[in-house]
Amino acid sequence: MSKELFVQGNEACALGAIEAGCRFFGGYPITPSTEIAEDLAILLPKHGGSFIQMEDEIGAIGAVIGASWSGLKSMTATSGPGFSLMQENIGYAQITETPMVIVNVQRGAPSTGQPTMAAQGDMMQARWGSHGDYEPITLSPSSVQEFFDFTIESFNLAEKYRIPVILAADEVIGHMREKIIIPDKVDIIKRVMPKEKPEEFLPFKAEPTGTSPMAPFGEGYNLPITGLTHDERGYPDTSSPEAHSKLITRLCDKILKNRENIVSIEERMCDDADIILISYGAPVRSIFTAVDLARDEGLKVGSIKINTPWPFPESQIATAAETAKHLFMVEMNLGQMVHEVERVAGNKAKVHLISKIGGELHKPKEILSKIKEIN
Amino acid sequence: MRKEVRIAGFGGQGVILAGIIIGKAASLFDEKNAVQTQSYGPEARGGASRTEIVISDEEIHYPKVQNPDILVAMSHEALIKYMGDLKDKGILIIDPDMIDESEITEFVEKHKIKLFRAKATQTAQKDIGLKIVANIVMIGAITNITGIVSYDAAKQAILDTVPKGTEDKNINAFELGYAMDG
Numbered sequence: 001m002s003k004e005l006f007v008q009g010n011e012a013c014a015l016g017a018i019e020a021g022c023r024f025f026g027g028y029p030i031t032p033s034t035e036i037a038e039d040l041a042i043l044l045p046k047h048g049g050s051f052i053q054m055e056d057e058i059g060a061i062g063a064v065i066g067a068s069w070s071g072l073k074s075m076t077a078t079s080g081p082g083f084s085l086m087q088e089n090i091g092y093a094q095i096t097e098t099p100m101v102i103v104n105v106q107r108g109a110p111s112t113g114q115p116t117m118a119a120q121g122d123m124m125q126a127r128w129g130s131h132g133d134y135e136p137i138t139l140s141p142s143s144v145q146e147f148f149d150f151t152i153e154s155f156n157l158a159e160k161y162r163i164p165v166i167l168a169a170d171e172v173i174g175h176m177r178e179k180i181i182i183p184d185k186v187d188i189i190k191r192v193m194p195k196e197k198p199e200e201f202l203p204f205k206a207e208p209t210g211t212s213p214m215a216p217f218g219e220g221y222n223l224p225i226t227g228l229t230h231d232e233r234g235y236p237d238t239s240s241p242e243a244h245s246k247l248i249t250r251l252c253d254k255i256l257k258n259r260e261n262i263v264s265i266e267e268r269m270c271d272d273a274d275i276i277l278i279s280y281g282a283p284v285r286s287i288f289t290a291v292d293l294a295r296d297e298g299l300k301v302g303s304i305k306i307n308t309p310w311p312f313p314e315s316q317i318a319t320a321a322e323t324a325k326h327l328f329m330v331e332m333n334l335g336q337m338v339h340e341v342e343r344v345a346g347n348k349a350k351v352h353l354i355s356k357i358g359g360e361l362h363k364p365k366e367i368l369s370k371i372k373e374i375n
Numbered sequence: 376m377r378k379e380v381r382i383a384g385f386g387g388q389g390v391i392l393a394g395i396i397i398g399k400a401a402s403l404f405d406e407k408n409a410v411q412t413q414s415y416g417p418e419a420r421g422g423a424s425r426t427e428i429v430i431s432d433e434e435i436h437y438p439k440v441q442n443p444d445i446l447v448a449m450s451h452e453a454l455i456k457y458m459g460d461l462k463d464k465g466i467l468i469i470d471p472d473m474i475d476e477s478e479i480t481e482f483v484e485k486h487k488i489k490l491f492r493a494k495a496t497q498t499a500q501k502d503i504g505l506k507i508v509a510n511i512v513m514i515g516a517i518t519n520i521t522g523i524v525s526y527d528a529a530k531q532a533i534l535d536t537v538p539k540g541t542e543d544k545n546i547n548a549f550e551l552g553y554a555m556d557g
Contacts, residue, residue, distance in 0.1 A: 005403075006399040006403055172412075175412070176410055177398055177410065177411040179402040179403060179408070285436050285437050285438050286436075288437075289437040363441065364436075364437050
């Protein structure tokens, strides 16, 4: 029987993790993400899993990487300061192709900033926070139900593409309560185990899908895991331009070539729209109401909700730039994802930013008055 | 129809739990849509604390309260702090023992506010012998005065939320609040 609950976004995330098969959490509690750790400390032992509070977020992500290589679906949850500390090991998880989920419930920043207030200031950090070339997957929920659903989807994408997936939520969605429906059955992607015998297995072989099966530690497979550039066996090969180019191109291509399979957006009333409001995470709630207000006044306004900020939905936003005259990016920072919209829109549509910082969600009327300024 | 409710008091009175129960009653037991949010931060400990609930038959997009239709005040400080954006002709429910009414008379008259009094704290203390159930008494009063949630839904949500072993005292508190004639 499906179950209905009235819970906070952070609680929904913890419940989604359990449904997805997560059996390890390593973390360090931080506002406004703490309820995720708190709930998983209770839930994981009941489901045969483990919870560990580490000494800091560097240790936390290290524990998660290790747990993933021991065969468990693993995650951590944090906010800006902890997410900054995790950046080096996010790169390590990228190059070692370690599936895991990192939840970042964003708060006012830089530094310790506004611990209890909402923000979306870590979007470019999700994209470029670790050094080097890599292609991340990032999801942003706009409701409590989506925080549950996207947590499951994050685990599925992590396993499918063998990468660390970043779930970039915000304090608004983390702390508000709404009804969620937990279905009887959820679609789960299980980790693919190698078919070869241990002595024949190449842990980093470039399969046609771009991703190779993953053997856990302790099952007899030889698993040299290193952050250095490596060959298909996992052995370091740090001075060959070809080896480096082959590895990093494969890691990026497994995401880029599957962009259309990963990207998810939701369009509303865009067909006849001169103006399209674009957002992700909590401000999506404001743009939906703003579209209703604008339509009541006879303005041709539509909206695009981005579920996957990374990889950025390029072709979808490019199409919007062709059909609408004005694109408005609505985000809780001083302008981050708007640069992607500008890049993709080129000179086909005029791109505007409606930014807001300080911790409060955009009011629908504020958005409406910004739209009217261009008319 | 979108209805916005704000419940305010001082930290420790259980106003946030009251908000959760009302949101749960509306969304799980009345089968409407509801979003509950709360003040969150240093001010939630001690000073003025508040919770907000949006209830609607339709999908709720913008989740925050802008101009409450209903304001419930369990402390004077919270009332003064959060009264300003109550809708004209809106409903104001106060716990009269916690509030100096002389300070709000002008506001109530000017904005044609419908004022109700629910002695939640006194009832909890005298009739139940437990001051901490004042929030549940207030849920009874809110349910009766506003009809924002149904009687059955409110009761089910209370039973679904309060700790095991405290059901009787909490339902008793709810019934006493529901029976008050504001």
